[in-house]
Amino acid sequence: MSQSSTKRELHIGKLPVISVKDLKRTYQTKVGLLNQEKKSVEALKGISFEIYPGEIFGLLGPNGAGKTTTIKILTTLLAPTSGEAKVFGCDAFGEEKKIRPRINFIFGGERSLYWRLSGEDNLKYFADIYKIPRAKQPELLNRLFDQVGLSDVRKHKVETYSKGMKQRLQIARALLNNPEIIFLDEPSLGLDPVGARALKQMIRDISAQGKTVLLTTHYMQEADELCDRIAIISGGEMVALDTVEGLKSKANTANASLEDVYVQLVNGEVAS
Amino acid sequence: MISTFNVLTSSAVQQFKTSIGRPMFRFCVIAQPIIFGLLLGMIYLEKSSVDFTLYAVLGSGLSTFWSSICFSSASDIHRERWYGTLETIYAAPAGFKWIVLGKIIGNSIWGFLSICLSVTVVTLFFDKSLVIAQPLWLGIGLSLMTASLIAIGYLFAALFTLSRNARVMMNFMEYPVYILCGILFPLEMLPKAVQVLSYAFSPTWAVKILRFAVAGGEVSQVLPYVYGLISLTLIYGLFSVVMFNRIDVKCRVDATLEVY
Numbered sequence: 001m002s003q004s005s006t007k008r009e010l011h012i013g014k015l016p017v018i019s020v021k022d023l024k025r026t027y028q029t030k031v032g033l034l035n036q037e038k039k040s041v042e043a044l045k046g047i048s049f050e051i052y053p054g055e056i057f058g059l060l061g062p063n064g065a066g067k068t069t070t071i072k073i074l075t076t077l078l079a080p081t082s083g084e085a086k087v088f089g090c091d092a093f094g095e096e097k098k099i100r101p102r103i104n105f106i107f108g109g110e111r112s113l114y115w116r117l118s119g120e121d122n123l124k125y126f127a128d129i130y131k132i133p134r135a136k137q138p139e140l141l142n143r144l145f146d147q148v149g150l151s152d153v154r155k156h157k158v159e160t161y162s163k164g165m166k167q168r169l170q171i172a173r174a175l176l177n178n179p180e181i182i183f184l185d186e187p188s189l190g191l192d193p194v195g196a197r198a199l200k201q202m203i204r205d206i207s208a209q210g211k212t213v214l215l216t217t218h219y220m221q222e223a224d225e226l227c228d229r230i231a232i233i234s235g236g237e238m239v240a241l242d243t244v245e246g247l248k249s250k251a252n253t254a255n256a257s258l259e260d261v262y263v264q265l266v267n268g269e270v271a272s
Numbered sequence: 273m274i275s276t277f278n279v280l281t282s283s284a285v286q287q288f289k290t291s292i293g294r295p296m297f298r299f300c301v302i303a304q305p306i307i308f309g310l311l312l313g314m315i316y317l318e319k320s321s322v323d324f325t326l327y328a329v330l331g332s333g334l335s336t337f338w339s340s341i342c343f344s345s346a347s348d349i350h351r352e353r354w355y356g357t358l359e360t361i362y363a364a365p366a367g368f369k370w371i372v373l374g375k376i377i378g379n380s381i382w383g384f385l386s387i388c389l390s391v392t393v394v395t396l397f398f399d400k401s402l403v404i405a406q407p408l409w410l411g412i413g414l415s416l417m418t419a420s421l422i423a424i425g426y427l428f429a430a431l432f433t434l435s436r437n438a439r440v441m442m443n444f445m446e447y448p449v450y451i452l453c454g455i456l457f458p459l460e461m462l463p464k465a466v467q468v469l470s471y472a473f474s475p476t477w478a479v480k481i482l483r484f485a486v487a488g489g490e491v492s493q494v495l496p497y498v499y500g501l502i503s504l505t506l507i508y509g510l511f512s513v514v515m516f517n518r519i520d521v522k523c524r525v526d527a528t529l530e531v532y
Contacts, residue, residue: 027527077359079524093524101365111356114286116293121286128282129364129371131275177365 015089016050017181017212018057018074023047023083025069043069045236046083053180056203056213058227060220062266066236067216068107071183074214075105087181101130104179108186110166112173115159119150119169122158123176130177144172148202164195171202181212188222200226220259230258234266279366283374284381291344291379300340301382305390308332312456313398321403322487327456329394329402330482333387334417334455338475340383341425342446348375349432358433359529368433369516376425384418405488413485416501417478423508424474430515433523454479474508477501 025044030036044066051057059067072078073085076096085092087099106112113122120141127137145151148168158166167187174182184203188196196219203226207213217223223230224244231241240247244258251261252270264270291297309332316328349372352358361371395402404410428442450456452466453475459467470476477500484494523529 072359075359076363077524077529078527079521096363097365100363105359105363107356107359112360114290114355114357116290117286121289125282125286126360126364128275128278129361129366131279131365133275134278173360 014052017053017088018049018051018214019084019086019089020050020070020074021048021084023070023073023085024081025066025073025078026081043236044073044080044083047231047233047236047238049231049238049241051212051214053212054207054210055228056207056215056226058223058230059214059216059233060218060223060230060262061216061233061239064235065233067233068185070233071105071107071185071214071216075103075183076100101177102179103181103183104174104177105183106167106170106174106185106187108189110163110170110190112170113158113166116157118155118157119145119161120154122169123154123172126173127176132176140176144175147175147205148172149198162195164191164198167191167195167199168202171199171206175206179211181214182206184213184215186216186218188217188219196222220257220262224258232262232265239265275366276370279370280374280377283371284378287348287375287378288381291348291382297340297344297382300336300343301386302389304339305332305336305386306393308335309390309394310397313394313400317398317400321401324398324400325402325404325486326479326483328398329391330387330486331455332394333390334475334479334482335450336386336390337380337383337417337421338449338455339446340379340386341421341428342442344379344382344425347432347442348379349429353529362523362529368519369513372429372433372516373422373426376422376429379425380418380422383421384414387414403486406485409481409485409494412498413478413481416481416498416505417475420474420478420501420505420508423505423512426512427508427515430512430519433519434515434526434528449473449475452476471500472504474501474504477504 023044024042024046027041027043029039029041031039047066047070059070061067069078073080074087074092076092076099079093088102090098092099114125117125123141123144124137127140128134132140142151145154148171150165150168150172153161153165158169161169170187188199191199200222203213203215215223215226227244229241229243230247232239232247240250242250247261248256248258250270251264253260261270292301309328312328312332313324316324349358352361362368364371452462452470453459453473454470455475459470459476459479462470477497480497481494481501484497
């Protein structure tokens with residue numbers, strides 16, 4: 001698995017902010033009602049990658065590939081079965097208190113908000129539990145509502161928001177603690193083209209502020225436009241890791257799109 | 273210290289607003305005390321003023337407070353899991369245990385208000401005088417009971433974080449506690465063997481203190497119940513703290529924070 005040299009050169013001298021080595025995660029489930037049988041599902045079978053400061057790093061793969069499991073381990077929400085998952089050089093399982101104030105995350109769709117509260121009440125609450133001093137909150141909230149274009153509806157209940165508005169409020173929530181790394185798990189899920197375009201611009205803006213973004217998506221066009229590097233995982237294993245151009249060069253057809261090479265890699269039609 | 277206080281108040285206010293937005297919770301803290309108050313008022317109308325005050329007035333309030341613990345404080349963790357907010361509050365730097373405690377305090381304020389509602393309804397609807405021989409002990413009893421129910425809610429919240437099947441247990445617990453703890457009728461009507469089990473639940477001890485507040489007597493008679501209630505509350509609290517410390521590792525190993 002080789003990465004294109006041009007992108008690799010950008011990282012010379014930089015320490016990775018995320019380092020994953022031979023990461024494995026197995027889920028134990030029970031099958032049956034009376035004589036319950038324990039079953040193991042291997043979600044990650046030993047993946048390795050590094051992410052450098054300021055990168056937009058894409059994690060692509062089919063449903064069940066292990067993308068969300070990887071993000072949950074890195075966001076300190078899930079324990080790895082074995083291997084290493086480090087964020088800022090700290091172990092994601094064991095040194096989570098050092099990691100949590102410096103990261104934030106959005107897990108797809110419209111969830112992770114209190115729909116019966118207003119947008120403003122949501123952000124005030126999350127600001128409190130992220131220990132942002134109350135004296136700083138009014139200015140911060142004004143800026144974030146402006147940034148995500150929800151100033152005029154900030155006092156409306158979240159349940160009255162459209163899917164795109166909820167997603168933008170999630171972005172504002174994730175920016176409350178000025179995180180150095182933002183994890184975005186399928187953030188454009190179910191958005192219309194206008195909403196998806198606005199979201200892409202927001203991700204570019206976040207990246208322009210020097211923040212690192214780890215993004216999972218099923219939309220190849222989105223990954224193509226946004227990501228500096230992309231890792232493709234399938235069945236819990238790393239299939240490829242390279243820049244977008246590097247990945248496209250692996251395709252067995254001329255002028256291949258990212259989607260073409262993704263399908264070929266996942267189906268094993270081309271070597272990684 | 274200030275930020276922890278902010279987290280507690282902010283979580284309490286957030287929960288206070290969110291809970292009342294749910295129809296089931298509104299039923300628990302508004303409709304149920306009215307219905308229970310009216311039903312128990314009719315049942316105890318011909319009984320003594322002490323029994324009427326204890327079971328129709330305070331019993332209806334206490335039972336709805338317990339229901340709000342069952343259907344909110346404990347099951348809110350399950351609800352947060354479905355909202356997708358459990359992971360966010362779990363990973364927040366403020367600390368999961370403080371956030372959950374704040375939410376339970378928020379719910380308990382509603383539970384306490386439901387007692388006030390049932391007292392008001394029963395007093396207004398029935399032409400029967402209420403007896404409170406020891407008002408100070410009524411205040412002490414209600415305060416200790418509220419603290420104890422917060423501790424129970426906290427303990428169940430911990431169990432809910434660790435297990436996604438705890439909801440079944442909570443649904444099962446609602447009605448037996450009304451009966452076992454002497455909330456709706458005297459504990460002495462139960463078989464002796466069952467009464468032993470009753471004392472494992474702090475509402476039983478709280479009802480004894482409330483009975484003293486209503487019927488009066490020597491202070492020495494109520495002190496064992498006060499010590500018992502405080503001891504049980506401390507045990508629940510201590511057990512909750514141990515559970516919350518275990519949660520930090522176990523729920524990430526068992527992947528119980530998420531819905532799948």
